[in-house]
Amino acid sequence: MPRVFISSSFLESGLRGEEFDLDPDTAKKLTRVLRLTSGEIFVAFDGLGGEWECVLTSVNETGKSARAAILNEVPGESAPRLHISVAQAVPKGEKMEFVLQKGTELGVQEFWPLLAGRSVPTFEDEMRAGVRADRWRKIVQSACAQCGRADVPIVHAPCEFVTAVDYGTNNSRCFMLDERGGSETLRQSLTREALVPQDLNRVLDAAGADDVEPPRRVMLLIGPEGGWTEREREWADRYGVESVGLGRSILRTETTALTAVSILRWEAGDLG
Numbered sequence: 677m678p679r680v681f682i683s684s685s686f687l688e689s690g691l692r693g694e695e696f697d698l699d700p701d702t703a704k705k706l707t708r709v710l711r712l713t714s715g716e717i718f719v720a721f722d723g724l725g726g727e728w729e730c731v732l733t734s735v736n737e738t739g740k741s742a743r744a745a746i747l748n749e750v751p752g753e754s755a756p757r758l759h760i761s762v763a764q765a766v767p768k769g770e771k772m773e774f775v776l777q778k779g780t781e782l783g784v785q786e787f788w789p790l791l792a793g794r795s796v797p798t799f800e801d802e803m804r805a806g807v808r809a810d811r812w813r814k815i816v817q818s819a820c821a822q823c824g825r826a827d828v829p830i831v832h833a834p835c836e837f838v839t840a841v842d843y844g845t846n847n848s849r850c851f852m853l854d855e856r857g858g859s860e861t862l863r864q865s866l867t868r869e870a871l872v873p874q875d876l877n878r879v880l881d882a883a884g885a886d887d888v889e890p891p892r893r894v895m896l897l898i899g900p901e902g903g904w905t906e907r908e909r910e911w912a913d914r915y916g917v918e919s920v921g922l923g924r925s926i927l928r929t930e931t932t933a934l935t936a937v938s939i940l941r942w943e944a945g946d947l948g
Contacts (some may be wrong), residue, residue, distance in 0.1 A: 684767030707739035723828035763840035765792035765900035780819035794902035854896040
């Protein structure tokens with residue numbers, strides 16, 4: 677069944693039991709791209725965790741406008757045990773889009789595009805950075821529609837290294853993935869100090885209540901193709917960031933992010 681993101685402002689009247697207008701982009705996607713006609717069913721999600729089965733009630737002849745009505749609410753899934761933020765040094769080409777798409781599928785809640793010391797892409801002004809961030813937000817919306825997520829990850833505006841580190845070490849655990857390798861691997865660090873204690877995992881699994889307590893917060897710092905600078909390593913150490921590796925292989929920057937996210941979710945019991 678087709679799934680589309682619809683902002684809460686358009687859904688307000690639908691939640692009151694009234695027909696509501698679809699925004700032009702959604703109307704075009706449903707009627708001109710997916711070829712839905714009046715009376716057909718689709719799923720709408722608001723990016724905040726809400727999801728509803730809807731029906732197209734009327735379609736303009738040109739397909740540029742349409743109206744719909746909510747049929748029923750789709751039950752939501754239990755909350756994840758981890759709130760994962762990925763501070764990804766912006767890579768070349770379309771690699772950032774790949775990280776956003778696949779990271780969304782894997783359950784990342786926040787993305788921080790990072791302007792690291794050795795990042796190749798640069799943003800000459802705030803306007804250009806804002807345009808790029810808006811495009812990235814649309815990419816994660818589309819990824820949510822494809823993979824079945826009802827909550828849309830936050831994509832922050834491109835930021836400096838210190839900004840991301842300051843956020844990542846505030847009431848959360850922060851890992852710097854370093855191609856040099858740290859004193860231990862990410863897996864070893866999680867074995868030494870679990871993100872979600874095993875006794876809590878057992879309680880949550882038995883009760884089926886993942887919302888017993890808020891999800892644990894964790895940030896991953898992923899460096900650029902050229903690696904971290906010594907100054908960035910010094911800053912991370914000063915803030916108490918854990919420097920870790922992923923074993924012997926040196927992974928590409930986009931592979932590093934997705935591998936680390938998968939490890940975190942597996943260790944927390946959110947996968948499998």
